[in-house]
Amino acid sequence: MSRSALLRRLAPMWVLVVVLLATVTGCQTQRIVCSPTDYTGCVVDEVRVTGNKAVPDSEFTSRMATAATGGSFEGVPLIGAIDTLTVQYERFDRFVLDRDLERVARIYRAKGYYDAVVRAGRVRRIDEHKPGNPDMSNTRLLVEIVVEEGEPVRVEKVNVSYQDQLRVDDPLLPLALLRARSVLGKDDIFTEEAYEAARNSIARTLTDRGYAYATVQPSANIDIKNRKATVTYTVALGPKCTFGKVSIVGLGGLPEWQVRPALGIEENEPYSTDTLENAQVALAELGVFGSISVEPVLDRNAQPLATKVPIMVRVQVAPLGTVRLGGGIELGDQVAARGIAGWQHRNATGALDRFSIDGRVRALAYPWRISTIGSTEGRVEFVPEFGVRVQYTLPFPGDPRAQLFAQSSVSYGIKQNHDPPDVLAEGQPVPVEILLEHSQGYQRKFFFSRLLLSLSHNLSFSNPFNLYFEESAASRILISYIDVYGQLDLRKNDANKYDRVRPTKGVMISTDVQVAGFIFGGDADDVRLKPEMRWYASLAKGFVLAGRVAMGFLYTNGYGFTLDDNLETAPLLCPGQEDPNVRDACRQQQQSPTVSKDVAILTKRGFFSGGPTSNRGYGFNEISPQRVVDDNGIKLLDPESVGGRTLWEASIEFRFPIRGSWTGTTFIDASDVTRGFGELRIDHPHISTGFGVNYETPVGPLRLDLGVRVPYLQVIGVSEVENCTNDTTGPEWNCPDYIVDEGEATDIFGLPMALSIAIGNAF
Helix, strand or coil, X not given: CCXXXXXXXXXXXXXXXXXHHHHHHCCCCCCCCCXXXXXXXXXXXXXXXXXXXXXXXXXXXXXXXXXCCCCCCCCCCCCHHHHHHHCCCCECCXXXXXXXXXXXXXXXXXXXXXXXXXXEEEEEECCXXXXXXXXXXXXXXXXXXEEECCCCCEEEEEEEEECCCCCCCCCCHHHHHHHHHCCCCCCCECCHHHHHHHHHHHHHHHHHCCCCCCEEEEEEEEECCCCEEEEEEEEECCCCCEEEEEEEECCCCCCHHHHHHHHCCCCCCECCHHHHHHHHHHHHHCCCEEXXXXXXXXXXXXXXXXXXXXXXXXEEECCCEEEEEXXXXXXXXXXXXXXXXXXXXXXXXXXXXXXXXXXXXXXXXXXXXXXXXXXXXXXXXXXXXXXXXXXXEEEECCEEEXXXXXXXXXXXXXXXXCCCCCCECCCCCCEEEEEEEEEEEEEEEECCCCEEEEEEEEEEEEEEEEXXXXXXXXXXXXXXXXXXXXXXXXXXCCCCCECCCCCCEEEEEEEEEEEECHHHCECCEEEEEEEEEEEEEEEXXXXXXXXXXXXXXXXXXXXXXXXXXXXXXXXXXXXXXXXXXXXXXXXXXXXXXXHHHHHHHHHHHCECECCCCCCCCCCCCCECCEEEECCCCXXXXXXXECCECEEEEXXXXXXXXXXXXXXXXXXXXXXXXXXXXXCCCCCCCCCEEEEEEEEEECCXXXXXXXXXXXXXXXECCECCCCCCCCCCCCCCCCCCECEECCCCCCCEXXXXXEEEEEECCCC
């Protein structure tokens, strides 16, 4: 046998030996060699900072070389091998600790605490040991750093001086610089961060006003004895400039006649850094570049300085054709396994036009949701769903910030906006539909993409069935409507850059106006209005207070009588439900088909609340007027939301960092949906509160929220809303009215709460 063949045969045995040794040693700690005199080389189990009030622990621990060991399974049989093989133990070194103390003192000086005293309080063993025992193998240390902060240095005065004379044609410049320097104000703590931020703010103000060569030289006179600081920023203006020639490099095969107008930079216009940054944002929104650089070409040594500044744009083209494949498990208001596949090209015909086609398949466990997975009450149906969507977008020739778009889709699955029951009773049908949708229109971005206006015409055709294409008594619906949408987005992140995904400050205001039917045809005639505002305030780095307010108004013409007429339930109930012939005969009586069509339109056009992006104490669409009899005349054990005419929602949440990519939220949500147009009920706030944890991913935070409905604050003064339907904890089915204002919300383990999982912030 050759040597190589022998090694191949022995390789599995060596792997087994290594695993067994790791498992055995997992029951013991790694061998540690440390000095019994000064603890050099011993494992650091914990580093503790005391006396610090102005500066949080994280400011120190992230910069210190002396760190705590992060193993979690040491000493645990079998899985202790994980630490044995993976954990790098942190060792104590007094020289390293001395340098760390200097780092901490330097951090305090940067924060304005020049009198701060930092010392090592003590280094002591925290493992179990007997005095005088020479065995140091299991030694674990606590390193304690004691801080005496003292009083901070505060700003006494901030001056701005000029090396060259102010221009008479810019009389508002001193006022603009006064606002810019306010980043560092009188009596503020003098921190290096604010000192530098004020310099950058002044420099940015100058370059935004056309002074392309402007420089700002900061200086600070610090009186440590009296704890006062006088700050001076010396400004060299230089000439006022305009934009010169714009050169673009790296386009490859992309059309320059589309890319150049997107920049929004015209030769001989006033120079502005803000214009350059917005040009970079506009190029990024085209979605075809992997890297973008928009920079001025400044020759500071030229005499005289050129007042016409050339601009160099360098881009790198990203892959234009992409394929998407994916799948996963969906847990939330629905439980499903899903798969997606798609293809898109970002320059389909050479005009920066985008074509995409996407397909999805899903296997839905109906009516399970995350709070009822595995429930043996009632029955479970596995519903197959599929859908295909085709989308085309064409930047308007010569104006790529304007776009023409068209989108079509076809899908089969659970009815849109359907509120699934908690329990699916025997004989109760599962409502599905074939849904055809088409949208085409025009949209334009203004003010450097901060303002979006859109006009579109939309068609939606629904053909309802019961599961497995069994005929349903529900009506086919065609809705045709014009949609006018406007959005002003001024949200920014901590770096003061516009950011829609992770905002920390600013506001976003939007309004959606829809007109359905009338001259546009279809089964619904109405006007639908939904304004919304979101705001964000940064309290400290990583700490954000955010809020949202939304309202909705639906004016209906020719439908909606089921919300108005207080229909009696009895005429809509059909006996002999197990016999389709008897049931169909029943459906022809009285007004049952008319009622079904009215409800079908309401579920498409009405307002709902509840779910991960609105009121998180409720499941999807659970807040709404609800019906107690389905389209087939069958009693519903869990009322079904049908939609309302008036909506209001309000939320406030506090976002804070936890560790690394993990963040947390605490929130309060409130909302209500009513039958009448303009009917606002202040005594039905449906208040819920709770907390959530988020994990940052490349596409946004993966979010898990737990919302709890507050007793007596769903309907003011009522501990628990009574339910007229047949429920295991409620009365027998006794619903005289077809529509009820309140249904039964989702519970978890019998508690009034809801759990939701989603991608992206709630707002």
